Amino acid sequence: MSSQTLQTGTGKHSGSTTDTPATPKPRRVRRLPAAGTVGRYAALAVAAALTLGPVLWTLSTSLRTPSESFNLPPSFLPINPDFTAYQEVFKQINVGLLVLNSALVTGLIAFGQMASATLAGYAFARLDFRGKNAIFSLVLATMMVPVQVTIVPVFMLIRGMGLSDTLLALILPAIPTAFGTFLMRQYFLGLPNDFAEAAALDGAGPWRIFRSVYVPLAVPGMAIVGILAFNFHWNEFFRPLILTISEQNFTLPLGLVTLQGNLGTGSISVVLAGVILSMLPALVVFIFGQRTLREGLTAGASK
Amino acid sequence: MTTTSTVPRQTVKPPAVHRSFVERWLARIFLAPTVLGMALFTFLPIIASLVLAFFRWDIISAPQFVGLDNFAVLAQDPTVRVSFLNTIVFVVVAVILQLGIALGLASMLQARMPSWLRVFLRSTFFFPLVLSAASVSIFMRYMFNEQFGVVNWLLSLVGIPAVPWLTSPTASAAVVVLVYVWQNFGFSFLLFLGALTNIPKELHEAANLDGATGWKQFSNVTLPLISPTVLVASVMAIISALQVFDQPYVLTNGGPGDSTRTAVMVIFESAFQQLEFGKASAIGLVLTVLILAVTALQFRLSRRFVFYQ
Numbered sequence: 001m002s003s004q005t006l007q008t009g010t011g012k013h014s015g016s017t018t019d020t021p022a023t024p025k026p027r028r029v030r031r032l033p034a035a036g037t038v039g040r041y042a043a044l045a046v047a048a049a050l051t052l053g054p055v056l057w058t059l060s061t062s063l064r065t066p067s068e069s070f071n072l073p074p075s076f077l078p079i080n081p082d083f084t085a086y087q088e089v090f091k092q093i094n095v096g097l098l099v100l101n102s103a104l105v106t107g108l109i110a111f112g113q114m115a116s117a118t119l120a121g122y123a124f125a126r127l128d129f130r131g132k133n134a135i136f137s138l139v140l141a142t143m144m145v146p147v148q149v150t151i152v153p154v155f156m157l158i159r160g161m162g163l164s165d166t167l168l169a170l171i172l173p174a175i176p177t178a179f180g181t182f183l184m185r186q187y188f189l190g191l192p193n194d195f196a197e198a199a200a201l202d203g204a205g206p207w208r209i210f211r212s213v214y215v216p217l218a219v220p221g222m223a224i225v226g227i228l229a230f231n232f233h234w235n236e237f238f239r240p241l242i243l244t245i246s247e248q249n250f251t252l253p254l255g256l257v258t259l260q261g262n263l264g265t266g267s268i269s270v271v272l273a274g275v276i277l278s279m280l281p282a283l284v285v286f287i288f289g290q291r292t293l294r295e296g297l298t299a300g301a302s303k
Numbered sequence: 304m305t306t307t308s309t310v311p312r313q314t315v316k317p318p319a320v321h322r323s324f325v326e327r328w329l330a331r332i333f334l335a336p337t338v339l340g341m342a343l344f345t346f347l348p349i350i351a352s353l354v355l356a357f358f359r360w361d362i363i364s365a366p367q368f369v370g371l372d373n374f375a376v377l378a379q380d381p382t383v384r385v386s387f388l389n390t391i392v393f394v395v396v397a398v399i400l401q402l403g404i405a406l407g408l409a410s411m412l413q414a415r416m417p418s419w420l421r422v423f424l425r426s427t428f429f430f431p432l433v434l435s436a437a438s439v440s441i442f443m444r445y446m447f448n449e450q451f452g453v454v455n456w457l458l459s460l461v462g463i464p465a466v467p468w469l470t471s472p473t474a475s476a477a478v479v480v481l482v483y484v485w486q487n488f489g490f491s492f493l494l495f496l497g498a499l500t501n502i503p504k505e506l507h508e509a510a511n512l513d514g515a516t517g518w519k520q521f522s523n524v525t526l527p528l529i530s531p532t533v534l535v536a537s538v539m540a541i542i543s544a545l546q547v548f549d550q551p552y553v554l555t556n557g558g559p560g561d562s563t564r565t566a567v568m569v570i571f572e573s574a575f576q577q578l579e580f581g582k583a584s585a586i587g588l589v590l591t592v593l594i595l596a597v598t599a600l601q602f603r604l605s606r607r608f609v610f611y612q
Contacts, residue, residue, distance in 0.1 A: 040411045048427050058442040120337035129330040142345045146546050148567045149587035152574050153348035176340030206329050235435030237549045253437035268445050275438040282433045
């Protein structure tokens with residue numbers, strides 16, 4: 001509204017001063033945004049529809065009866081939502097066990113990463129010891145090693161440790177985290193030194209300073225590490241595919257692929273109900289931890 | 304009170320030697336879980352991989368030294384060769400699409416719009432990142448089904464005949480790219496969004512006054528200013544695309560033929576299906592070298608092309 005009045009104002013102005021080089025300018029300002037705005041909103045609407053569409057289609061199809069699930073055109077709004085597909089998922093695969101496995105693996109990795117990254121990050125940021133920079137470089141270098149390169153030896157190592165086909169095989173190797181350590185180091189470097197000096201003057205030793213002064217202050221940083229670990233390992237597929245063998249040790253993504261395999265193309269709605277079920281925890285984390293997750297993901301890029 | 308108390312306190316404070324001794328040990332204890340864990344689960348495996356790459360070993364019989372044979376396989380074995388070619392084509396196409404879409408959407412979000420809409424769009428584009436690649440690939444597989452898939456149905460509405468998405472070599476490669484980009488463009492989008500938001504408004508206003516609008520302003524003002532982010536985003540996108548596995552594994556299992564088989568899929572198959580651990584290690588090492596090369600390139604390019612403020 002206000003921009004419109006402004007534009008007509010400039011239009012009148014340019015009309016009174018005929019054929020000055022200033023005339024084309026207001027025209028361009030007037031036209032481009034209008035065409036641009038429509039195009040922009042159209043592009044954004046298409047992009048949003050393409051992003052959300054598949055998820056909404058998955059949800060709506062999971063709410064149809066198995067026999068209706070193939071129907072075309074697909075009804076995006078199920079008039080009579082039908083939950084038999086969800087009941088069927090629970091019959092086909094042991095959802096409870098898969099969720100428990102996933103929760104156990106993801107929870108322990110997240111907790112382990114938060115603890116180990118906080119300790120190591122603090123050491124790199126605030127403690128003095130020989131070889132600090134060299135060790136830190138080595139830790140960072142592991143970020144560049146793809147998991148596929150180490151997976152064969154890790155698989156053998158796990159066998160050697162007698163942990164084959166256990167949940168620990170998934171948990172232990174995932175706890176040392178270069179990225180988490182880096183994040184916590186940055187976090188501790190960002191905290192002021194004054195607290196430590198004040199505490200030292202009061203006679204607190206290095207452990208007390210860490211435990212009572214810096215750990216409470218580091219909780220937001222730890223949350224970033226935890227949420228990132230949760231998001232990554234809840235969705236992890238490659239390592240569980242290799243390191244677990246029996247179905248009782250499967251995590252959710254593996255269970256879903258098995259569900260798909262069991263049924264072939266028998267019923268889409270059952271498989272999609274499973275997919276929706278597996279998304280729920282990620283959705284909860286997304287809703288409540290969106291900001292933290294965003295900060296964590298982008299923190300790695302702006303070293 | 305205060306003057307008397309500060310003096311004894313300073314003498315109470317442990318001498319520097321003692322302090323650093325305590326700190327050293329505390330540091331060792333603090334680092335132990337991370338450093339020992341990495342030594343065991345990353346460094347030892349890397350060394351083992353380096354050694355294994357020169358052996359033929361199926362776990363059952365004794366390892367047999369074969370020199371560079373496992374690397375020669377990379378050039379001779381058609382499946383391995385094709386998989387590397389596929390991976391490189393995949394990386395080029397997927398990364399260009401991912402960055403293009405992300406940059407386009409991020410710059411569109413810079414325009415004036417209600418803040419609820421901006422928040423909604425930002426969350427929407429970022430949402431696929433929190434889903435698992437396996438479950439995304441599962442539902443996309445149904446959507447791209449030739450007979451009953453919703454994609455072909457939508458295409459039929461505009462008169463396009465059914466595309467055999469998952470059974471033709473070219474179409475299935477395209478599906479793998481599309482599904483991967485669908486899930487991952489949000490990451491580059493977040494990086495670009497942050498970079499664009501950080502550009503001082505005055506710079507665009509100044510450019511406007513100089514008559515630079517639209518594309519001119521974007522290429523001459525915006526792009527140079529966000530070039531560090533473009534570089535980081537492209538390198539991160541390349542590194543993660545080089546490791547693509549979940550999508551082709553669930554969507555097509557590498558097929559039809561070898562058309563969607565990627566380097567990581569061949570590592571997985573050589574090791575855990577054909578029990579050729581040496582070959583798997585050799586392929587893994589070549590992939591690592593590729594990743595290191597990309598990272599090294601990043602450092603070189605950043606010196607030459609990136610404009611830092």
